[in-house]
Amino acid sequence: MNVVEQIKEQLKQETAAAAVKAGLVSKEELPEVVMETPKDKEHGDFATNLAMQLAKTAKKAPKLIAEDITGAMDTSKASVEKMEIAGPGFINFFLDHSYLRQVIPAVLSSGQDYGKTDVGGKKKVQVEFVSANPTGDLHLGHARGAAVGDALSSILETAGYDVTREYYINDAGNQINNLAYSVEARYLEALGKETTMPEEGYRGADIKQFGEELAAEHGDAFVETAREERLAFFREYGLKREMEKLKQDLLDYRVEFDVWYSETSLYESGKVEEALQLLEERGEVYEADNAVWFKSTNYGDDKDRVLVKNDNTYTYLLPDIAYHQNKFERGFEKVINVWGADHHGYIPRMEAAVQALGYDKEQLDTRIIQMVNLYENGERVKMSKRTGKAVTLKDLMEEVGIDATRYFFAMRSSDTHMDFDLTLAKSESNENPVYYVQYAHARLCSIFRQAEEKGYEYDPDADLTPIASEKEYDLLKKIGEFPEAVAIAADKYAPHRMTNYAHELAAAFHSFYNAERVVDAEDAAKTQARLKLVKAAQITLQNAMALIGVQAPERM
């Protein structure tokens, strides 16, 4: 447990003990003491609403209860300097801040590991995200999903979960046939032959390029080939090229998957049949109208779903069920799906399926990545998948840059609609929030360069007692909250809390930087102590930025 949490825990215990000692409540009836950090510094370092909570059982006014508690409080152990009763009955604690100096050695000794906790208890968790069909370039929505899914995974890892990042490749359905038709059409087109793009075809620039390359490489070799053979080749070719591109784009975006799971492999290994059989054995399916239905209404779905169509082929749902069964068979205790908003309607049936297979509903958690609207110069940018006119992940990385793109997407709660302001994201000015955080890091690095120039050698054993100003303590407190901030972000699956934290940490540092000098020729002891403080800030900021996939530049 880190220093800030320790003192908070101590404070909780002392408060609880005081309430019992004052005869307000028995030890058994005592509620969990809520100790929060007030937003307003005027309200102390910590505050509790215990007196209000006890108002009912103690049958007394909260303010009087608060007086009893503060009167019975042992203030020595938790560094309490002052207590105030405020508002409707809050007890505000003002601490002797010198305890915060202990944060520094804790951070310095942990280094890159600072922020790690074991709240996850090594639990095996799978995060499936992006999983875009290999039929075209990754677009805006995928970019958001990738940023959120990757940040979430990193946060869970740091909070002590055993995380697997996984991409499900939809390489078996109709869309792959359409991919083959589309490549064929573009190939023939490139040869100047008469052809029509199928209605359901993919019109992306990437496929046009494939067609041209095939034409250039193979000439008209495929024109005379039997259609079936030709399509089989284009299908294979298109899939391979799309996957290569997908993997490269994601890698460039700094997203690395542990597992790429192929839908086709589910068929080949017989897992799809297995899943169907299992559902049959468990009495979860029935036949009607020449089709096989999954009785998902047993588990709260709106209506039952077809698994096997009357032409004897499978719906997409069945392999999806098999895939989820396989996830649990691989030992994941928790399965998190990060899905696009268009998959929103599948959640109830997938949850039903998981339960029908005998797993607990709680083991599956699906997060929806809401729509992204693009704006440029105040105008909504219209996009169309049909015509292939869409802003791709690649476009974003080139135009906006990776750091700004990832920060922008990670910054927002993922389940709300989002306006992405291209003009703002592209601007290299203070209007752009990502620079605020990066600039703090560049400044931190600059301090060390200056210290070196002035002949200061960083001393890991320097005495920390010169650390005593308000700005220093504010910064230290923020640094000390990092492990808890990660744990909360993990618990709530809320990566945007990490960007909030990074911003707050940067703010605490900027404020300190403007108020106090680190490298001071007049005071070597203070300089050495502050260099250690600044080192701790640098480590923490780097770790926070790493969690959201944003680089920490040494200069700007």
Next chain:
RNA sequence: GUCCCAGUAGCUCAGUAGGAUAGAGCAACGGCCUUCUAAGCCGUAGGUCGCAGGUUCGAAUCCUGCCUGGGACACCA
């Protein structure tokens, strides 16, 4: 028609498991660079938390109804 998400400052969004005078960034206004990077800091102004009820010591947060915007509702994936 049913279901889901959203509605908070001029704009984009937070709001810590019901708490104090609802917070940030940008935009606006006023200050701060002979000293470690002014992509920064300090301050001012800006609000009927969509609307109406309810629950209680206390509601942006929980409940009910309504309004507005977006999305989902295939034997397509």
